[in-house]
Amino acid sequence: MERTIYMDDGLEDFLKEKSDQYKLYPSDKVWKNIHKSIQPKRRWNYVVLTLLMVTISARLVDTDEHLRFPHMSYRINQPVGSAQQSATGRVIAEAALPSSPVLPVSYSFTKHTPLPLSVETKNIQISDTRKILDVHPDMKEEILLPEDIAMTVNETNNIPDIRELGLIVRNVKNTTKLVTVDEEEEDPKEIRKVLWGGDPFKNARLRWHVSFSPTISYRRLTSGLESISDIFQGAPLLAEKNVATVNNSVIQKPAVGAEVGAGFSYRLSNRFSVKAGLQLNYSRYQLRAMYGKPEQTTLAIGPYKDSLNVYTTLRNADGRSASWLNNEYFQVALPVGIEWTILGNESFKWNLAASAQPVYNFANNIYLLSTDFRHYAQDPSLVRKWNINAGVETFVSYKMGAFNWHAGPQFRYQLASSYKKQYPINEYMVDFGFKIGVTKTIF
Amino acid sequence: MSNLHEINFDFMTEEAMLKGCIRNNAAAQQELYSLYSPKMLSVCYRYAKSREDAEDMLQEGFIKVFTQISQFQNRGALEGWIRKVIVHTCINNLKKNKKFSESVDLIHASGAYIREEAIPSIVQAKQVVECIRMLPLGYRTVLNLYAIEGYSHGEISVMLDIEESTSRSQYTRARAMLEDLLVKRNLMPSTPKKVVALT
Numbered sequence: 001m002e003r004t005i006y007m008d009d010g011l012e013d014f015l016k017e018k019s020d021q022y023k024l025y026p027s028d029k030v031w032k033n034i035h036k037s038i039q040p041k042r043r044w045n046y047v048v049l050t051l052l053m054v055t056i057s058a059r060l061v062d063t064d065e066h067l068r069f070p071h072m073s074y075r076i077n078q079p080v081g082s083a084q085q086s087a088t089g090r091v092i093a094e095a096a097l098p099s100s101p102v103l104p105v106s107y108s109f110t111k112h113t114p115l116p117l118s119v120e121t122k123n124i125q126i127s128d129t130r131k132i133l134d135v136h137p138d139m140k141e142e143i144l145l146p147e148d149i150a151m152t153v154n155e156t157n158n159i160p161d162i163r164e165l166g167l168i169v170r171n172v173k174n175t176t177k178l179v180t181v182d183e184e185e186e187d188p189k190e191i192r193k194v195l196w197g198g199d200p201f202k203n204a205r206l207r208w209h210v211s212f213s214p215t216i217s218y219r220r221l222t223s224g225l226e227s228i229s230d231i232f233q234g235a236p237l238l239a240e241k242n243v244a245t246v247n248n249s250v251i252q253k254p255a256v257g258a259e260v261g262a263g264f265s266y267r268l269s270n271r272f273s274v275k276a277g278l279q280l281n282y283s284r285y286q287l288r289a290m291y292g293k294p295e296q297t298t299l300a301i302g303p304y305k306d307s308l309n310v311y312t313t314l315r316n317a318d319g320r321s322a323s324w325l326n327n328e329y330f331q332v333a334l335p336v337g338i339e340w341t342i343l344g345n346e347s348f349k350w351n352l353a354a355s356a357q358p359v360y361n362f363a364n365n366i367y368l369l370s371t372d373f374r375h376y377a378q379d380p381s382l383v384r385k386w387n388i389n390a391g392v393e394t395f396v397s398y399k400m401g402a403f404n405w406h407a408g409p410q411f412r413y414q415l416a417s418s419y420k421k422q423y424p425i426n427e428y429m430v431d432f433g434f435k436i437g438v439t440k441t442i443f
Numbered sequence: 444m445s446n447l448h449e450i451n452f453d454f455m456t457e458e459a460m461l462k463g464c465i466r467n468n469a470a471a472q473q474e475l476y477s478l479y480s481p482k483m484l485s486v487c488y489r490y491a492k493s494r495e496d497a498e499d500m501l502q503e504g505f506i507k508v509f510t511q512i513s514q515f516q517n518r519g520a521l522e523g524w525i526r527k528v529i530v531h532t533c534i535n536n537l538k539k540n541k542k543f544s545e546s547v548d549l550i551h552a553s554g555a556y557i558r559e560e561a562i563p564s565i566v567q568a569k570q571v572v573e574c575i576r577m578l579p580l581g582y583r584t585v586l587n588l589y590a591i592e593g594y595s596h597g598e599i600s601v602m603l604d605i606e607e608s609t610s611r612s613q614y615t616r617a618r619a620m621l622e623d624l625l626v627k628r629n630l631m632p633s634t635p636k637k638v639v640a641l642t
Contacts, residue, residue, distance in 0.1 A: 023481035
């Protein structure tokens with residue numbers, strides 16, 4: 001058998017050369033699939049953020065409940081036998097007729113703990129579940145005497161003043177075995193004041209709040225092309241046609257961002273509050289760019305008409321393959337604002353709020369349009385670190401238990417350009433969002 | 444007042460791109476992809492049955508590139524490393540196909556024939572690549588690996604799970620077929636060949 005091997009005629013070099021010259025451009029879906037595979041976390045950002053917020057809220061609720069009901073002691077100047085609800089629905093304690101003079105009884109109880117059906121101590125009997133209804137306007141919940149009710153009998157005849165007892169009991173009807181609170185005469189505000197150490201409803205001024213908002217970000221561009229046309233040799237791409245077309249010279253689209261914040265508000269009056277807090281913003285939009293050969297382009301001009309030139313492979317148009325680039329800002333903001341309750345009642349309100357938000361850009365990923373509008377390039381040094389946003393929002397709030405939940409649209413506008421002065425194009429970020437938050441009274 | 448002379452002239456060098464990719468920075472990954480995907484797609488295309496298959500291979504290959512890029516550690520050229528990953532991805536893809544295993548077998552390969560198809564005549568490079576793609580799968584793969592990627596027959600035998608002698612034989616036949624094709628289409632002058640006869 002004979003085999004032939006062709007050698008050293010340059011075929012391999014020829015094949016290698018031609019193969020290397022040959023290029024194919026993949027379709028956009030390839031990069032999209034790759035990006036999806038290698039950046040899967042992005043999809044979960046909002047879920048994680050929301051879960052975090054819910055967890056924090058839940059934790060705060062839990063903590064707050066323990067702070068509110070730390071074994072509060074109430075004393076009733078009657079040896080209480082059993083409780084039942086009066087015709088008016090107020091607190092009623094059914095007392096067993098004392099065989100001796102009225103003895104004060106001391107109770108210690110916590111929320112949500114049912115009273116045992118029968119507790120006996122000395123000559124005092126308590127049966128049935130006893131309730132104190134509507135003890136606090138924010139809670140509107142039942143407070144039940146606890147299982148481990150601490151019941152002591154004061155053997156002395158030192159009967160305390162009824163006003164010290166925690167409940168205002170005016171018409172004590174010993175003869176009918178009932179200790180009742182007269183609905184007509186008792187002052188609920190006074191009850192609240194005694195029970196909660198002040199008047200939490202009327203005078204509660206300080207509140208905390210947390211909020212989360214998915215946002216849609218976009219930008220508005222302006223350019224002083226007249227001032228740069230005599231500095232740069234090449235006329236800007238569209239400058240001849242229309243000076244104000246910088247917005248039209250780029251292809252861009254909004255993208256989803258997020259905002260999460262927390263803070264405090266202080267009620268100045270029934271309708272007005274001031275508020276301040278800390279907020280994290282993630283804003284982004286997308287712009288269409290093409291890839292090309294590395295080329296030099298000008299990004300900025302200096303005070304002495306010197307220019308900042310960079311090399312870039314990204315073109316605004318006329319490239320070989322197109323892609324969407326993300327321009328992203330990560331900001332921490334300190335919003336300070338005012339809130340106005342337009343209308344509503346105790347449980348449902350419609351509010352309007354405005355705020356000024358100094359922001360600090362702690363990270364960004366920004367592609368800048370070159371001064372001739374032909375290229376994109378990155379130079380973080382041209383992006384402002386500090387800026388200020390104006391925010392307006394309207395929302396409805398609804399009281400659920402101790403919390404006010406609020407939801408509504410918001411609008412945020414960046415007042416100063418994203419870029420420093422030497423960059424001739426101005427960018428103003430615009431964010432629309434839907435804020436969901438919760439507010440809780442502190443005191 | 445800010446001073447422009449203090450501003451860094453910032454553009455994404457290969458080093459910056461590499462660091463960005465290691466940090467999982469999407470912009471750097473996209474830049475790297477844009478830079479190398481056209482070349483790498485043509486590599487995949489030489490191994491694949493169709494353009495769609497080539498894009499699938501490219502996608503899988505770049506996912507490996509981005510997930511394993513921390514292993515690169517600047518040993519050699521980045522393009523060479525990426526190419527290596529892509530070629531291995533192509534080979535692994537081919538090996539999943541049963542027909543491929545058969546086609547690299549010498550017995551089956553001996554009956555191979557060239558599909559006479561119209562060659563698009565856009566540019567010479569494209570015609571050459573299309574000629575390579577006209578070769579039977581087994582021939583084409585060995586030829587790609589040996590003549591273009593520069594692997595030795597020993598390495599090819601490991602990659603394809605075949606005997607080294609099989610690789611040599613496949614290559615010899617592939618080379619002869621391809622040369623005929625190129626000459627017929629005036630893509631290569633018919634030069635006198637240096638022939639070594641083996642018995």
